[in-house]
Amino acid sequence: MNATPPPEVGERRAVITGVGQSNVGRRIYEDPLAMTIDATLEAVEHAGLSLADIDGISTYPGNMNTPPGFSGVGVVELQDALRLELDWFSGGLELPGQLGAVANAVAAVSTGLANNVVCFRTVWEASAQGDKGRASVTMGGGGGTYRAQGFLQWTLPFGAASAANWIAMMANLHFHNHGTTREQLAWIALNARRNAQLNPKAIYTDEMTLDDYMSVRMISEPLCLYDCDVPADGSTAIVVSRAESAEGRSRAPVRIEAVGTALRGRPSWDQFDDLTTMALRDASAMMWERTDLTPGDVDVAELYDGFSFITLAWLEALGFCAHGEGGQFIDGGERIAREACGSSGGVALNTHGGQLSAGRLHGFGFLHEACLQLWGEAGERQCRRPDGGTPEVGIAAAGGGPLASSFLLTS
Amino acid sequence: MNADATADAGDETPFRVMPAVTVDNEHFWRGGAEGELRILRCARCAYWIHPPAPICPECLGRDVSPEAVSGEATVLSYTVNHQLWYPNLDPPYAVAIVQLPEQADLRLTTNIVNCEPSEVDFDMTVKVTFLEYPDSRGNVWLPMFEPAGEKDEGPGS
Numbered sequence: 271m272n273a274t275p276p277p278e279v280g281e282r283r284a285v286i287t288g289v290g291q292s293n294v295g296r297r298i299y300e301d302p303l304a305m306t307i308d309a310t311l312e313a314v315e316h317a318g319l320s321l322a323d324i325d326g327i328s329t330y331p332g333n334m335n336t337p338p339g340f341s342g343v344g345v346v347e348l349q350d351a352l353r354l355e356l357d358w359f360s361g362g363l364e365l366p367g368q369l370g371a372v373a374n375a376v377a378a379v380s381t382g383l384a385n386n387v388v389c390f391r392t393v394w395e396a397s398a399q400g401d402k403g404r405a406s407v408t409m410g411g412g413g414g415t416y417r418a419q420g421f422l423q424w425t426l427p428f429g430a431a432s433a434a435n436w437i438a439m440m441a442n443l444h445f446h447n448h449g450t451t452r453e454q455l456a457w458i459a460l461n462a463r464r465n466a467q468l469n470p471k472a473i474y475t476d477e478m479t480l481d482d483y484m485s486v487r488m489i490s491e492p493l494c495l496y497d498c499d500v501p502a503d504g505s506t507a508i509v510v511s512r513a514e515s516a517e518g519r520s521r522a523p524v525r526i527e528a529v530g531t532a533l534r535g536r537p538s539w540d541q542f543d544d545l546t547t548m549a550l551r552d553a554s555a556m557m558w559e560r561t562d563l564t565p566g567d568v569d570v571a572e573l574y575d576g577f578s579f580i581t582l583a584w585l586e587a588l589g590f591c592a593h594g595e596g597g598q599f600i601d602g603g604e605r606i607a608r609e610a611c612g613s614s615g616g617v618a619l620n621t622h623g624g625q626l627s628a629g630r631l632h633g634f635g636f637l638h639e640a641c642l643q644l645w646g647e648a649g650e651r652q653c654r655r656p657d658g659g660t661p662e663v664g665i666a667a668a669g670g671g672p673l674a675s676s677f678l679l680t681s
Numbered sequence: 682m683n684a685d686a687t688a689d690a691g692d693e694t695p696f697r698v699m700p701a702v703t704v705d706n707e708h709f710w711r712g713g714a715e716g717e718l719r720i721l722r723c724a725r726c727a728y729w730i731h732p733p734a735p736i737c738p739e740c741l742g743r744d745v746s747p748e749a750v751s752g753e754a755t756v757l758s759y760t761v762n763h764q765l766w767y768p769n770l771d772p773p774y775a776v777a778i779v780q781l782p783e784q785a786d787l788r789l790t791t792n793i794v795n796c797e798p799s800e801v802d803f804d805m806t807v808k809v810t811f812l813e814y815p816d817s818r819g820n821v822w823l824p825m826f827e828p829a830g831e832k833d834e835g836p837g838s
Contacts, residue, residue: 408766410698417701417818424732426698427814427823428792430776431766438760439778446758446803490776491761540778540790541732545758 288317326384339398367669368633466623502629530557633668713822
């Protein structure tokens with residue numbers, strides 16, 4: 271690397287001023303657009319704004335009809351339903367993870383293309399698969415004219431139909447190389463379930479023991495059912511605003527200290543140079559390059575858990591522990607429990623229950639939770655620093671495999 | 682399961698999603714008809730390019746064409762899948778990422794066949810075997826891998 275001047279960290283010109291969320295549940299059969307409107311109106315009100323102030327929309331993945339329930343609402347539907355007057359918008363799938371839509375909004379606001387952007391993610395996967403099970407929405411399972419293209423052609427013909435299979439091979443290699451065990455990995459799921467019990471919107475709140483985890487059916491070794499997130503219905507919205515415009519509000523904004531969005535090396539599910547990590551390694555590295563803060567400063571970490579192993583990989587990539595030591599770090603759960611907020615050597619992880627127990631809101635749930643924690647508005651599940659104060663530094667990160675982004679946030 | 686799966690009622694052929702075969706990937710998906718596993722290679726610097734691309738990422742050469750590899754490989758990682766994803770594609774079966782000896786970064790996702798899934802292991806030596814699969818748009822030869830013989834017994838870990 272040539273010596274280059276430190277980057278201009280323009281993302282600090284953007285802040286988060288409000289968040290909102292619709293009803294969340296399993297098979298609640300609500301209209302996706304109605305859920306999106308619920309989340310949007312709540313977020314705009316939470317930000318102290320009116321719809322007339324909203325001049326941007328950013329969403330992942332945009333309006334797509336397949337796979338069933340994966341989307342169904344794009345920029346245009348929301349814009350028209352609320353008759354918004356937009357200067358800027360963006361909706362798309364090929365982004366640095368689901369929260370790439372928020373990174374786009376941050377870039378737009380930082381450059382002055384928009385003042386207040388509603389970012390949203392809406393899913394209705396639980397309703398879409400109804401009572402037919404996950405296999406009913408398997409990619410390409412409908413037969414007929416579908417033929418796999420791009421990356422999927424290299425996996426689907428071999429019955430590697432799901433990211434569960436692709437992540438399982440990464441997890442298995444991590445187990446093999448670093449001695450990680452199922453008993454260790456279990457703590458991602460156990461911690462999530464414990465936190466979900468304090469989240470009134472969480473889907474699964476029954477107590478889960480290590481025995482429960484070890485005895486549940488296997489999906490793709492070493493991943494069992496409880497390593498996989500739960501399809502849900504719900505919409506989450508985040509308002510990104512210009513930092514100057516947010517001065518003097520009743521609620522101080524959540525500040526964006528640094529963003530990581532990198533795509534380096536050969537970031538595919540099976541060609542990545544080190545299959546025990548992923549693109550999130552490079553997103554994390556980029557984020558830390560843009561700040562003087564360190565992992566030791568972080569109070570709460572809301573890290574993607576579409577599959578439990580992804581969370582372990584994020585913990586390592588973000589530097590909460592060394593690469594390969596994630597299993598030891600989470601073992602026993604103490605270093606990731608909500609009580610670890612602000613501790614030296616620990617961090618409160620997935621304080622709302624993650625997607626494993628609170629439902630697969632697909633990335634946006636993590637940012638929503640990080641903001642609530644930093645605002646001290648997380649209710650019964652509010653984390654406290656050892657001095658009794660609310661969290662001051664948080665991370666929200668989403669993505670797995672070739673696509674990832676991370677956000678370092680401060681109160 | 683989807684009612685509109687292509688298999689006829691009573692046909693227990695495992696359903697497999699087929700790749701969209703094009704001029705750019707046909708060498709890979711149909712090389713098995715001649716018993717060859719074919720990968721694109723750069724005429725200028727001899728770099729193997731997979732997945733196929735119209736340029737060599739090493740030297741930016743544009744003269745790339747398919748060439749047969751040995752068909753040998755080792756298991757880089759694997760998983761035994763227990764979930765029924767497609768009609769009659771009954772679990773358990775082993776999905777693996779195999780490393781080809783021709784180049785350090787040359788890998789494929791595949792199945793390990795002709796052994797019990799529980800017998801698959803890291804660094805296992807395997808060799809290609811083709812599964813011809815019917816497709817109304819032209820058959821495809823899926824490169825599967827089977828045990829090549831004695832497993833490397835590395836030092837106990």
